[in-house]
Amino acid sequence: MTAPTGAGRGAEPPVGRRSRHLVSISDLSDEDLYSVVARGARFAVGECDAPLAGRVVGAYFLKTSTRTRTAFTAAALRLGAGVIQYGPQDLQTNTGETSADTGRVLSGMLDVLVARTAGDPAELRAWAAQDRMSVVNAMSAEEHPTQALTDLTTLLRQFGRIERLRLLYVGEANNTATALALAITRFPGVELELRTPPGYALPAQVLDTATRQARACGASIVERHHMSDLPGDLDAIYTTRWQTTGTSKPDPHWRRVFAPFRVEQDLWRRSPNAVFLHDLPAHRGEEVTAEVLDGPASIAFQQAENKLYSAMAVLDWCQAPAGGPAR
Incomplete structure (x- = not known):
């Protein structure tokens, strides 16, 4: 039986798209930084064309969050993506699975993982050791x-x-x-x-x-x-x-x-x-x-x-066409 076009996440990302990570501000080139900020301002005045339709965003928060969690969840929905929420006890890292293995598994199912650990960003970097799923730092101990x-x-x-x-x-x-x-x-x-x-x-x-x-x-x-x-x-x-x-x-x-x-x-x-x-x-x-x-x-x-509009710009940048800034 032949799978429908675009079904599942078992294949590589579609041609012309690459996953990009935001673990630190330093992960952004100057061009990307200026572009993401400008894109957020444009989203704030109503620009939205559902560029993430058909994508799935995971939200994993180990620490409390009102603004960031709500912003990224609402941003994903407004951009046309589905959302899966994970709480502190939901992943098998609690039973000993390594962060690298968790990242490999999730990258076959999610397009973006937004994570707040409030701890060592090494875990985020371990999840980002692949190019199929974007990883976004929603706050670590070192940087927000x-x-x-x-x-x-x-x-x-x-x-x-x-x-x-x-x-x-x-x-x-x-x-x-x-x-x-x-x-x-x-x-x-x-x-x-x-x-x-x-x-x-x-x-x-x-x-x-x-x-x-x-x-x-x-x-x-x-x-x-x-x-x-x-x-x-x-x-x-x-x-x-x-x-x-x-x-x-x-x-x-x-x-x-x-x-x-x-x-x-x-x-x-x-x-x-x-x-x-x-x-x-x-x-x-x-x-x-x-x-x-x-x-x-x-x-x-x-x-x-504005955290909502900025989150929309970050998700858009993460999944933007290869070789280009956020749209």
Whole structure:
């Protein structure tokens, strides 16, 4: 009996299509980075032609997720794909199957696997050791690449450009800050200043990479560990919650160290036109006051909505025709 054309996943991907992985922002070329961000902005204004019709997306989340899980599930459905959800106890990795074997099995059935491990990205890389199923990092301990793409999409929609924007990031240099630093320093003329608590700085390798990228395109990145002498005339001020999902802090008195880095209305004295960004969830009164989060400068909830459009762009890029960027 001859199988119908296109049935099953036993064969190689169709000619003209290749699976691409997003484990780190560094997996994107400059062209791909610019293209994915621009595509997200276009999805936000209604462009959608169901480019993933007939595809199947798996969503595997070991840690809690409101925005990212919902965004990628809704994105897959809006693009015409089917979705399979996996929880923390659903895969045989819990009974000893290796990540590499799991990846080989899933790649014969899925087109894309979106995974949040909040742990070592080595597991994601093991799943990505094949070219039939795309693997998307929906947050690991080291980096949150899809959040950075959401942030850039938000800035593009807000300002009509990313080039030459001036951004202040305040708080722990966590996986969100890492991805942001690796992404935004590839846009010409951007100025990124991070104010991070002592002992909670960007990893040295990340800062080195972001600095090299910035120099190559006329951008800049600076990190300081105090809240004095802040820059003015900022376009955006960004913070994240102090307790990153899936992590804990060894110092029992860490809140004392973080307290001076709370985002308050005073930060807008020298930058009255700056918008406020937050990747959410937020804890009012800790990393940001309610006055700021719920105030007129805040676009944090628009930023959350943009995660849907950015997720659509990521899935589209993962399954785009070989040799080309996201459409």
